[in-house]
Amino acid sequence: MRFLAARRRALVRLAGWSALEAGHTFALGYALAHALDGGFLAGRTGAGLAWLGAAVLAVLAGALSTGRTYPALASVVEPLRDALVRRVVTRALHDGDGAAVSRLTHQVEIARDAFAGLLMVTRSFVFTAAGALTGLFVLAPALLAVVAGPLLLGLLLFAATLRALARRQEAFLVADEEIARSLGEVCQGLRDVAAAGAEARVRAEAGALIDAQRRAAGALARWSVARIAALTVAGRLPLVLLLVTAPWLLDRGVTPGSLVGALAYLTQSLLPALQDLVRGVGTSGARLTVVVRRLLSPAPAASPSPGTDPGPGTEGGDLPTARPARAPGRPPRGAELAFRGTTFAYGPHSAPAVHDLTLTVPPGGRLAVVGPSGVGKSTLAGLAAGLLAPRSGEVLLGGLPADSPAARALRLLIPQEAYVFSGTLADNLGYLREGRVPQGELADAVEAVGMLRLVGRLGGLDAPVVPGELSAGERQQIALARAWLSPAPVALLDEATCHLDAAAEARAEDALAAGPHGRRTLVVIAHRAASALRADRVLVLDGPRTVCGEHAGLLRVSPLYRDLAGDAADRSDPARDLRDPYRVDTVARPGLAGDRGHVVAHGPVGEVQTARDLPDGRTLGGQ
Structure with missing residues (x-):
């Protein structure tokens, strides 16, 4: 009426x-x-x-x-x-x-x-x-x-x-x-x-x-x-x-x-x-x-069960399932992320993507997750975000089950494909905040993630955004600035910076970890070895050989990590002893006699690597 x-x-x-x-x-x-x-x-x-x-x-x-x-x-x-x-x-x-x-x-x-x-x-x-x-x-x-x-x-x-x-x-x-x-x-x-x-x-x-x-x-x-x-x-x-x-x-x-x-x-x-x-x-x-x-009528609040559509905040969108209810100006309390005997598989007859994982990321901690494609890195992010339910064990966020509405309000998940909607740039940046975000805070977010050039090209914070006219990297910058403004104390980055260059990636990760409301717990699904170097600890997903530790220690105990680290790994002088179970050793530091910048295989090799197939990106030179 x-x-x-x-x-x-x-x-x-x-x-x-x-x-x-x-x-x-x-x-x-x-x-x-x-x-x-x-x-x-x-x-x-x-x-x-x-x-x-x-x-x-x-x-x-x-x-x-x-x-x-x-x-x-x-x-x-x-x-x-x-x-x-x-x-x-x-x-x-x-x-x-x-x-x-x-x-x-x-x-x-x-x-x-x-x-x-x-x-x-x-x-x-x-x-x-x-x-x-x-x-x-x-x-x-x-x-x-x-x-x-x-x-x-x-x-x-x-x-x-x-x-x-x-x-x-x-x-x-x-x-x-x-x-x-x-x-x-x-x-x-x-x-x-x-x-x-x-x-x-x-x-x-x-x-x-x-x-x-x-x-x-x-x-x-x-x-x-x-x-x-x-x-x-x-x-x-x-x-x-x-x-x-x-x-x-x-x-x-x-x-x-x-x-x-x-x-x-x-x-x-x-x-x-x-x-x-x-x-x-x-x-x-x-x-x-x-x-x-x-x-x-108001939408019913319900947590997603296994196999259901998890809604915003999942693969394809960087929105949390629920907005944090706290006032935007109050710094959030730190939130601990804990995996306790967590096992997850996509079917009763499938091999577990995550197997009996026990791990704690303390409040304000910074964890990098590395591993080959398909090993379960995005699955781990889904478990941490409460979008997937473990087959056994539990995942806790701030002491709460990760799939509970209260726990979801503590985290934000930024996937590889960033979500940007039609509207002004200010609307996009302030979407995860209650009420209108002051211009000063928007400007701080732009400066923090290094998107001044993008703001200038669009014509300012009040300029309209057409998602189809943005590059993948520009969409990621908007999503990262939006996440920087969010009061959520836990940020999960599932290759959320893959379209940025190394310098922009480092700046964005550091800005998100610091945050405007206090230091965040940061989990980075890394696609560059440099992300692992910036983290407090690194989780190397490798099936039953999964290990977690600091960068230097992982270089000694994990051949997979040495391979993934590539040029970012410390060179040995001379090369390490030949006890690698994968039959591959890191090369000597550049400048030494005989160094041609490639990975040295020793002992019987069952297959021949193709050109540019190794982390250094160079051919084998016939050796």
């Missing part, structure tokens, strides 16, 4: 054209009655034809008015759709609404179409009924007395069924949302379903949801019988009564023309308008009530 009150002018314009449109309703029965009584039955054919011509002109005027009602209707309906779309998108970005796709592509369009249909049928019935009932009264008050009773009774019966219809409609929409959510999860995880041999379970769960929707649709259809009963009482019973009472009416002065005019009012105007009203309000009205209530 507040929405309609804000658009009074459009409603007045719609009502004006509807009143003109309804003029032909009054003219139809009135002209027909006088054409018979004063024309054809009186032997005056010309007068009868003149009255029928007047009715035709009224119909043409009504048709013209009908065409003008649609622009007026659009000026009311389209703003509602736009407002609902903004509400759905905002909630999806802020709250991680898992049903956002169904709401945006299905329910918003239902609301728009239902609202338009409801306005059309309601204004049509109101003005048509006004014209018809006025015509009945003008022709003979007795005609109105016969028709008004059953018409009112049928409308009351129809109104009594609306609440039950709305409940059935809501149950149907809930079932539709559940199917959309479930099928979205299944489509994203088809490979996991096949790998885990879970086809039967997924088929059973999806089938149960489809059966629930079928039952809801059946219940909704059964209540449609009540609409038919209401339409019979309000629209067809008056017609029967008018025919039954015709002798009585004629005896009391009602002319034959008036009786025929009354029949025309019922069959050509009131009955079609009633049918549209019952169908429109009974279906569109109930759907509109339910859909708008669901679109405007």
Whole structure:
């Protein structure tokens, strides 16, 4: 009602054209009655034809008015759709609404179409009924007395069924949302379903949801019988009564023309308008009530379970699942990240990506995670963020389970593909903060991560951002500055700087670790060895040979780390003793005799490395 009150002018314009449109309703029965009584039955054919011509002109005027009602209707309906779309998108970005796709592509369009249909049928019935009932009264008050009773009774019966219809409609929409959510999860995880041999379970769960929707649709259809009963009482019973009472009416002065005019009012105007009203309000009205209530209600807070869509803050977005509730100016308490006997695999028959990991990152600590591609680095980040549930053991963040809403508010996850939305640069940078971020803090964030050149190119902090016109590195800079402003005390960087050069990467990591609200706990999924050199400790993921320690110690005990460290590793002078289980040793420091800058293999070698396949990036030179 507040929405309609804000658009009074459009409603007045719609009502004006509807009143003109309804003029032909009054003219139809009135002209027909006088054409018979004063024309054809009186032997005056010309007068009868003149009255029928007047009715035709009224119909043409009504048709013209009908065409003008649609622009007026659009000026009311389209703003509602736009407002609902903004509400759905905002909630999806802020709250991680898992049903956002169904709401945006299905329910918003239902609301728009239902609202338009409801306005059309309601204004049509109101003005048509006004014209018809006025015509009945003008022709003979007795005609109105016969028709008004059953018409009112049928409308009351129809109104009594609306609440039950709305409940059935809501149950149907809930079932539709559940199917959309479930099928979205299944489509994203088809490979996991096949790998885990879970086809039967997924088929059973999806089938149960489809059966629930079928039952809801059946219940909704059964209540449609009540609409038919209401339409019979309000629209067809008056017609029967008018025919039954015709002798009585004629005896009391009602002319034959008036009786025929009354029949025309019922069959050509009131009955079609009633049918549209019952169908429109009974279906569109109930759907509109339910859909708008669901679109405007707060999104339920729920933690993702294994295999469900984790929402914002996962792969493909750098938003946390929930915004921190603390005031932006207060420094957060440090948060400890702990893995306790954590094991995770993507299926019951899959090898664990993380196996019996026990590790603690103290508040304000800095951990680099390295390992070959596919070893489980991003999986570890997902566990730390609470987006994946371990098969055994636990992951704690600030002493809380990592998948709890309170723990998720303590962390932010920045993936490789940074999330940037259309809007101003200031809006993008301040997204993870409650309220508007002061310009001074925005400028500090820009300076901290080194994106002054980007700000200058875009035209300032209030310049609009078009995500498709930004490079991958520029999007990462925006995501890093946004993370710098966030009060979350734990930052998880899943190769979040891979599109930056080494100097920009070092600056961004140091800035995030320091943070504007106090030192953060920082976990970096590293793609450059330099990230490991800046960390307090390094976790080398290597299956059962996973180790954790400081850089110098790992060089002695982990051949994989020595290989991954490449040029960043300390050179030996002379080369280390030949006890490497991988049969590979680091080379002598540059400048020594015989050093050609390549990795030396000793002993029998089972395969030949191809050119540029080694960390130093140089060919083997035939050796």
